[in-house]
Amino acid sequence: MKVVILGSGSYSGTPKPLCNCENCSRARINPALRRTRFSLYFEKTLVDPSPDLHYHLERLNRKIERVLITHGHFDHVFGLPELQVFRKVEFHSNGETLEVAKSLSRLAFGSESLEGHEWNYNELKFWENTKVGRMRLVHFPVVHTVKAGGFVIWIGGKKIAITGDTGPEILGDERALKLMEGADLLVAEMTHRKAIPGSHLGVEEAIELAKRVGADYTVFAHISHSNYPHEVLEKRLREAKVEGEVARDFTWVEV
Ligand SMILES: [Zn+2]
Numbered sequence: 001m002k003v004v005i006l007g008s009g010s011y012s013g014t015p016k017p018l019c020n021c022e023n024c025s026r027a028r029i030n031p032a033l034r035r036t037r038f039s040l041y042f043e044k045t046l047v048d049p050s051p052d053l054h055y056h057l058e059r060l061n062r063k064i065e066r067v068l069i070t071h072g073h074f075d076h077v078f079g080l081p082e083l084q085v086f087r088k089v090e091f092h093s094n095g096e097t098l099e100v101a102k103s104l105s106r107l108a109f110g111s112e113s114l115e116g117h118e119w120n121y122n123e124l125k126f127w128e129n130t131k132v133g134r135m136r137l138v139h140f141p142v143v144h145t146v147k148a149g150g151f152v153i154w155i156g157g158k159k160i161a162i163t164g165d166t167g168p169e170i171l172g173d174e175r176a177l178k179l180m181e182g183a184d185l186l187v188a189e190m191t192h193r194k195a196i197p198g199s200h201l202g203v204e205e206a207i208e209l210a211k212r213v214g215a216d217y218t219v220f221a222h223i224s225h226s227n228y229p230h231e232v233l234e235k236r237l238r239e240a241k242v243e244g245e246v247a248r249d250f251t252w253v254e255v
């Protein structure tokens, strides 16, 4: 099965307007170093409709039938109205995040499902095993600045774990670690150089998480412009002997 990381960046993206840091300066010269806001896709499923969704969709050019949302921060959900090209969409997330999704649809279209469309909002309870199409999933809570959760998904004999945005507290959450353990693919956030408690992982914590989960392959994403340059992060992974890579936009992974 193929998973594509559509956007590898965090809230401001890289380059961030008016920023002249090393990553932003380089990304203005080399498009391969640009990072749009976080989103990923597999098997007609989108995780997080980022504000860059139109850019993602026109390049991906594939059908979306369901959308999983980790949390209601703008960099993970504000592209939602771009889904108007799809008539039938099932949204899945925790209640608080679904309220953000619904209000975005109301703002854009005047209703939660625009004229002639069939958009359904399905609330996920944390830790509950839920069947969604061909997949089974568990939405698990993480510590972040708003209500947020990751996903563990079982599909076609494979197990995929996605942290979404999470504070370093995830390293002390045995239940979440156990749930993610032994995944075929872990998509872990690695926002900053240094962790911010209650908010985001740093490089060290993201690597520690990868080791604790012990996934076959780990892809690190949601990389801030202020993090280390791409090749430095890649070197850190090699030194830590982590089987995986630092995502770029449109990184394809064979699971
Ligand atoms: Zn984010």
Ligand SMILES: [Zn+2]
Pocket: 015, 016, 019, 020, 021, 022, 023, 024, 025, 225, 226
């Ligand atoms: Zn910058």
Ligand SMILES: [Zn+2]
Pocket: 071, 073, 144, 165
């Ligand atoms: Zn966030």
